[in-house]
Amino acid sequence: MTRFLIKLIINGVILVGSLIWFTEATWGSAILAALGLTVIAYLLGDQVILRATNNTMATIADAVIAAIYLWAVSRVFNWDLSFGELIVTVAILGVAEFFYHRYLGLNDVENAKS
Template sequence: MRLLWMKILINGLITVHFLVIFAGASFSGAVVSSVILSLIAYVIGDRLILKITNNVVATALDLGLASLFFILVSGVTIGELSMVELLTLVAGLGVLEYYFHRTFGANLVSSAA
């Protein structure tokens, strides 16, 4: 559970600020989007994929999930994102995800959900 909260906090550092400044999202919309993305990425990327593959595959999956998520919710809970903004946001998340997996990967694989 501690790792989930850390992931929400780490992802929030990038996504909330980015969505409020560049996408014109409300603060609450950006927080909700960040938390939902973090929950999805934690369950699928960290709990399932990282256990059976490696850091690079789990990070790539997290990038794909983030891209798909922001494309689907763009204009609903957050403002419109251009392709450059989307790629910049996802690249920033990718760097954080890579180091998150690298730092906490052993705990993610061995601990129970």
């Protein structure tokens, strides 16, 4: 549960900030979008892809998931999210995900030593 909460905080800060900055999203809709992305990315990216592959593949998968999700959500909520703004947001999320996955790997090594 701690891993999910860490991911929620990381994605929440980045995504809510980006959506508020780049679009006309309300705080509530931005938080809802961040929560949705976190759940999907955690289940697919962290629980399936990261366990089956490596950090690089999971980071790329999380970025692709984020791009598709944000494109779809921006259409549903009728936000004016340009392609450039989408790429900037996804790139920031990707960098954060890389370090988050690295943290998970280091944490797993430390737990294995104990």
